[in-house]
Amino acid sequence: MPPRALELFDLPKLPGYRDKVITLDNRRALTRGNPLSAGSFISYLNPKRRIYTGVFEDEEGMVLGGISQGAKESFARLAYLAPARAPLALIDHLTAHAGTWQAHQIIVEIDENSHLFQSLRQCGFSVYSRQRIWNLRKIYFPNNLPAHWRERKDADLSAIRSLESKIVPPLLLPFETFSTASNGMLCKADELLAYTDITYGSQGIFLRPLIHPNTDDVGEKLLSLLGQLSAHPNLPIYFCVRSYQAWIEPILEEIGAGTGTRQAVMVKHLVSKIREKKTTRLQAEKAWANPAATIQHIEADK
Numbered sequence: 001m002p003p004r005a006l007e008l009f010d011l012p013k014l015p016g017y018r019d020k021v022i023t024l025d026n027r028r029a030l031t032r033g034n035p036l037s038a039g040s041f042i043s044y045l046n047p048k049r050r051i052y053t054g055v056f057e058d059e060e061g062m063v064l065g066g067i068s069q070g071a072k073e074s075f076a077r078l079a080y081l082a083p084a085r086a087p088l089a090l091i092d093h094l095t096a097h098a099g100t101w102q103a104h105q106i107i108v109e110i111d112e113n114s115h116l117f118q119s120l121r122q123c124g125f126s127v128y129s130r131q132r133i134w135n136l137r138k139i140y141f142p143n144n145l146p147a148h149w150r151e152r153k154d155a156d157l158s159a160i161r162s163l164e165s166k167i168v169p170p171l172l173l174p175f176e177t178f179s180t181a182s183n184g185m186l187c188k189a190d191e192l193l194a195y196t197d198i199t200y201g202s203q204g205i206f207l208r209p210l211i212h213p214n215t216d217d218v219g220e221k222l223l224s225l226l227g228q229l230s231a232h233p234n235l236p237i238y239f240c241v242r243s244y245q246a247w248i249e250p251i252l253e254e255i256g257a258g259t260g261t262r263q264a265v266m267v268k269h270l271v272s273k274i275r276e277k278k279t280t281r282l283q284a285e286k287a288w289a290n291p292a293a294t295i296q297h298i299e300a301d302k
Helices: 008-020 026-032 038-045 088-100 116-122 154-167 218-228 243-254
Strands: 051-058 061-068 076-082 105-111 126-135 149-151 184-187 194-200 205-211 237-242 262-269 273-277 295-299
Touching: 008 061, 008 076, 026 076, 026 194, 026 205, 026 237, 051 088, 061 088, 088 105, 105 116, 116 262, 126 243, 149 218, 154 184, 154 205, 184 218, 194 218, 205 243, 218 243, 237 243
Parallel strands: 076 105, 205 237
Antiparallel strands: 051 061, 061 076, 105 262, 126 237, 126 262, 149 184, 184 194, 194 205, 273 295
């Protein structure tokens, strides 16, 4: 059967897939939990949000795949697969749907040792970066540390973009953006050298750092950040370090952060279709008249 969208008659089957989910979007999974849990899945049924679930059935059984796109993002994320296999037909189906959102890429985060890694490569995904998720929950921090951080304001947008361009490799800039985030904190200084994107959820807090190597006392500043986030004492705090900021990892070890497995950040580019449009031949002066040629317009599906 060809892939299709999830239908209401599929819902009774979902509980049987919750323990088979492999999550491919750490931020969503660590802040909201299992995407097939009753609470999380409600968001997948909201037609106003760009969240979509595809279904593929073959001789091995049914496979679910979910994609999502943020309001200001030009790319989509492959959020999960259940069970952990990636049929090419399902990936192509999800890719086509992401194209209707005008997405330019689909992003996946996956453990390099997962058997899905090679399957996703065969589906057109390539490794663009690597990352490690650190758990900051068990770090001890003194209560008397100075408050180095403040919440971002609209006036900070230009400075955040400037810092982003200095740190993020150009190849990653189309989908590694910090300036579109709605929540974040930055270090108080004359020049912006440290910023952290913050995602809050019912299951945890997810931090994405953007820290310039010239920043002083990074360990103290990270402890200060944890102190300022202590208003959420029952939630675990996760810290995502991409490979272009790997120099931060020894500092995280030093302050007592728990390390996770290394993951590959994989990207699949969406190709716009070339549509041929007919043109009307116009009368022209004989001196300039040439045989009419077909004109092609590159358009994204709408």
